[in-house]
Amino acid sequence: MPENTKISTPDANTKNVYLLTGCAGFIASNVAEMLLEDGHTVYGLDDRNDAYPVLLKDWRLAQLKRFPKFHFHELNITDRPALEHFFQETLRRENRTSFSACIHLAARAGVRYSAINPWIYFETNVTGTLNLLELCRNSETRKFILASSSSVYGNSTAEIFREDQPTDTPCSPYAASKKSAEALVFSYRHLYGLDASVLRFFTVYGPAGRPDMSILRFIHAIAAEKPLCLYGDGSQARDFTYCRDIASGVIRSLKPVGYSIFNLGGDHTYTVNQLIETIAEQLGKTPRIDRHPAHPADVARTHADISRARTILGWEPVWNFQDGIAQTIEWYLAHQDWVGRVIESA
Numbered sequence: 526m527p528e529n530t531k532i533s534t535p536d537a538n539t540k541n542v543y544l545l546t547g548c549a550g551f552i553a554s555n556v557a558e559m560l561l562e563d564g565h566t567v568y569g570l571d572d573r574n575d576a577y578p579v580l581l582k583d584w585r586l587a588q589l590k591r592f593p594k595f596h597f598h599e600l601n602i603t604d605r606p607a608l609e610h611f612f613q614e615t616l617r618r619e620n621r622t623s624f625s626a627c628i629h630l631a632a633r634a635g636v637r638y639s640a641i642n643p644w645i646y647f648e649t650n651v652t653g654t655l656n657l658l659e660l661c662r663n664s665e666t667r668k669f670i671l672a673s674s675s676s677v678y679g680n681s682t683a684e685i686f687r688e689d690q691p692t693d694t695p696c697s698p699y700a701a702s703k704k705s706a707e708a709l710v711f712s713y714r715h716l717y718g719l720d721a722s723v724l725r726f727f728t729v730y731g732p733a734g735r736p737d738m739s740i741l742r743f744i745h746a747i748a749a750e751k752p753l754c755l756y757g758d759g760s761q762a763r764d765f766t767y768c769r770d771i772a773s774g775v776i777r778s779l780k781p782v783g784y785s786i787f788n789l790g791g792d793h794t795y796t797v798n799q800l801i802e803t804i805a806e807q808l809g810k811t812p813r814i815d816r817h818p819a820h821p822a823d824v825a826r827t828h829a830d831i832s833r834a835r836t837i838l839g840w841e842p843v844w845n846f847q848d849g850i851a852q853t854i855e856w857y858l859a860h861q862d863w864v865g866r867v868i869e870s871a
Contacts, residue, residue: 547631626668643698727790731768732856757819790829
């Protein structure tokens with residue numbers, strides 16, 4: 526395990542006021558904690574929707590509320606009048622004309638459900654992003670960070686995914702909504718000079734992760750000695766990235782870059798079969814696997830080229846896969862009584 530994963534913001538000597546959307550979410554709660562530990566003020570927005578059980582989102586929020594400089598507002602970014610009121614009142618209260626940056630991590634996530642209800646993905650991921658861009662423009666908030674996804678690469682046949690390769694074949698409405706948000710951000714850079722970092726995340730995992738994703742579901746199934754649901758033959762490969770590494774990458778991307786897209790990945794790929802083997806070995810149990818056909822919205826492989834983030838942001842992952850899985854299992858076992866119920870109802 527890394528001895529020190531603390532990271533300062535690029536202007537750490539100045540205590541800033543950040544707007545962070547999706548603050549009750551998995552990645553954003555880690556970003557908020559790092560910013561607050563560094564002494565900054567964070568205004569967090571989240572609508573606490575029921576995409577998965579709110580109990581987990583409230584647990585994350587409870588960890589943040591111990592910081593006096595954390596201010597939570599329950600608000601949906603698709604509600605433009607409410608968002609406008611929040612900007613006006615918050616900036617007035619802080620005696621500021623703008624936020625130090627808008628870190629926009631709120632999103633409807635999940636590839637498979639987007640094929641069932643694509644409308645809600647575009648409402649949140651596209652219209653919500655547009656609302657924030659307009660309000661940042663009007664308030665002269667100059668820095669904008671967008672959470673995108675490796676899903677925009679679709680079923681690329683490239684050995685390793687580079688930011689400059691084509692991304693015009695998304696395999697799901699979720700991926701299409703993320704690509705649309707990227708295009709919106711670029712247009713605001715072009716028209717209004719917004720400084721924008723677009724971050725393509727690669728399969729993020731860790732303690733208090735999303736309960737609809739495979740890692741927590743596999744940990745729960747194997748620990749409880751229940752069958753785990755596996756789509757496909759397990760040969761699909763992912764660039765698994767630990768949550769604290771992702772959060773440090775988000776903070777690094779606060780530096781001025783003009784407009785740039787960055788892959789944030791773990792720098793190694795593992796198959797789903799290897800993931801299952803690692804979890805089973807660490808738990809000391811034998812997995813029971815319930816196999817299903819591959820889902821058409823899933824991609825076969827992801828692997829991030831992170832050389833641009835290394836060069837421009839000075840960022841690279843420090844957590845190895847085995848340690849990250851161990852930390853995730855430790856958190857699960859410490860909260861197993863209620864986390865198991867969350868996972869089963871997600």
